[in-house]
Amino acid sequence: MNSIMILAEEVANEATVVNEFEQTLLRIFILIIMFGLGAGLTPKDFGLALKRPWGLIIGWLTQFGVMPLTAFILVTFVLFQFDPPPGVAFIALGALIMGAVPAGTTSNLFTYFSKGNLALSVTMTVNSTLWAFVMTPLMLVIYSRLVGLDESLDIPVSELVTVIFGLIVPVALGMLVRRLSANAGSVLELIGGVFGILFIPFLIAVWVPRNWELLLTTQWPTYVVAIGLGAMGMTVAYYIAKAIKLHPMNARTISLETGIQNGPLAIAVIVSVYADSPGLDQILLIPALYSLFIVILSTLVTFWFRRANVAAEQKIPNLL
């Protein structure tokens, strides 16, 4: 349990599994990326996402339907079944919170690289974050009762507002720049893309060495939950979107948007709500592991989507 202690100490000190400096760096990364993504968008793109709200509706359903349910299923049928580790209730609580939080900003990045519908992705992130005021506590109450934890929590409004502003402001600025100069806009977009590519190895590089012990001592059911949440969420959402015949571009978007939860938000919420809980370190375990593995998972899925994309949609007549 040594590693958990380290994690808990760090959490206590730094409020996260990465240190302050790295956290700031990551925020700047995300800002630059979102700025660049915004530079690739026009108001028209958002108009379309709203004009045909099917993607948005399905995304909402998978976000707050599939994800909390998946967390519940994994907790019930994996975590509680196989040789439950000490403090399993706390770990389960972390999993349920992870399932109930809204979509993360990185989903936009992966949607961009997957040739998905970026405007839909951004709209969905904003939408699910707004709904999180109501839905995240509601889902947590329902599923924690079902697993016998009887927890409730209030999401600090300031956290959600920060998320939304951190998303909307750079995107809007990027769009503005692009409108003023298509040249400046496309350079920004390129820079955003480069940072997006660097983002993943950077994240892994700061996360893995620091939490090496944690990775070694964590038991496999916990891994199954941490990795399975994103994997199952993406898979189920993808096939639901496919089944109702959404455009492949939107199906990819919804899949990533659903599977990628806002890990940093979950961590921040837990730290502020459960600061005094004796099980803080265990509650943080799944969100921390999830945050690492979702990046790896999304990268793999993105490669797969890009291949599928070429195979399925580039048959549009070749010109020249």
Next chain:
Amino acid sequence: MTTYPWTKHYPSEVSPELEKVPYANLPELIKAAVGTYSKTKAFTQVMPNGMNGSLTYAQIDTLSDNFAAYLREVVKLKQGDRVAVQMPNCLAYPIVAFGVFKAGLVLVNTNPLYTAPEMIHQFSDSGAVTLVVSDMFADRLKAVLPKTKIKTVVTVKISEFFPPIIAGVIRIVQRYWSRTLPKIEVDHTWFQDALKAGKNAKNDSAAASYLKGITSESVAALQYTGGTTGVSKGAMLSHGNLVTNTLQMISHCGTGMRKGMETVLTALPMYHIFAFTINLIAFFHIGARNIIVPSPRPPSNLQRAFDNYKITWLTGVNTLFNALLNERWFQDAPPKHLRASAAGGMALQASVSERWRELTGTPLVEGYGLTETSPVLTFNPLTGLSKDGSIGIPVPSTEVKCVNEKGKEVAVGEPGEIIARGPQIMLGYWQRPDETASSIKDGWFYTGDIAQMDADGYFKIVDRKKDMILVSGFNVFPNEVEEQIAAVSGVLEVGVIGVPDEKSGEKVQAYVVASAPAPTQEQIIAHCRENLAAYKIPQGVTFVDELPKSPIGKILRRVLRDQVVTGSTKKGA
């Protein structure tokens, strides 16, 4: 003045006969536009990610003067020397083309996708002594140049005339990301250096002499054609051919082409005669802003151009319009400022033109012409009666008729070979008097296309003479069958050819590119059964990933047939 069945269908503002042409050669036509629109943006090049660069009419004029001076004073070319140009659409292209004309030289447009043997053929056949080439394609030169008379090579970057930072970013992306900059292993001069040298060597009295003796009869361009029918040959297009065809097209479009107010999207390559005459020269002449795109493949490359500019005009081929109609971003937000589109190069399918009109709410009119005719012969009037499935009526000062094997005009409604006479008919094929004699008789150019004229004087292409399929003695025209198959839902593209058959001589075979959910062979044949006579129904439908196409996207049936009959997988030019 003779009256033709079509005369009454010219819109009121269109005169059936062109007035006296006020320009002796292309440079005069160019100067006229520069004088009127000097400060206006003439060309804007748009990359797929929206990066762009622009040049004004005045800049194009000055820079092409510099390039003309470079060719004559620095390279020391003599009047009438051939200059081959091989590049995709970019800002350098109009400067080079206009510079060549201003220098009194002959332009040889060359497809950048040509292989080394094709380049050798075209360069040596034309006798080109100078080559202006995109640096992306310069790796083939080491093998090509020794077999040609080319002494001077000028290399052009795709990012030429972009803002410096943007040009730098494009270079970095080209070099390290897309790796499209091969090592150039031959002596060459960079375009910007050539322009500088030309600027220093320029003097007005010499410039005036470049065009001495250049009349409407002088050759302006050798435009190679016949790649689809065998050996490629150069159509000699004179200054007069190109000037009059430009004015014919402008006149024919009447109020559809508004002076100084149009923004035209040039997605087709300008080295091809269609975009060359209409987009490069005609739209320049009326003071339009030309939005040029280096490659429309994939069609999403055009999205930023449509997003960022108020496109009022679009020229294209069936393949392009069809591709755009199948693009989601295009369906979701059809261009708001579009006023008219013109299709040529290949048959425009009724299903495509109907969907286009429905989606964009603007007319898409079909015209017809060949490289040998500069190219425009006929077009549907933009502001008058436009008939679907028809190539329209002859442009002003042009006679067109359908004749039988003996050269006699056939009755209205009867199919016959379409022949044409007018100021846009080429001088002949370069150094091929026999081929010239067999295609131009008594001033009439024999197109090799079968058409019929209706009572209104509107022409309808039945098919290419050589593509006709002979099934048990019945003529089947692939166009007709393709038209039906294209209307089946899920069919993106179709090519119909005749393949040898023991029983019927030839049988009809269809090759289809389908989108998901793909139709079945049975559905396609059932649709044909409802709409076509029994002998026209394809014996088989093969689903393929891709059909062979020409540079402008015309489906090459001959290449398809070669692939099928010989089992070879050779790609089309």
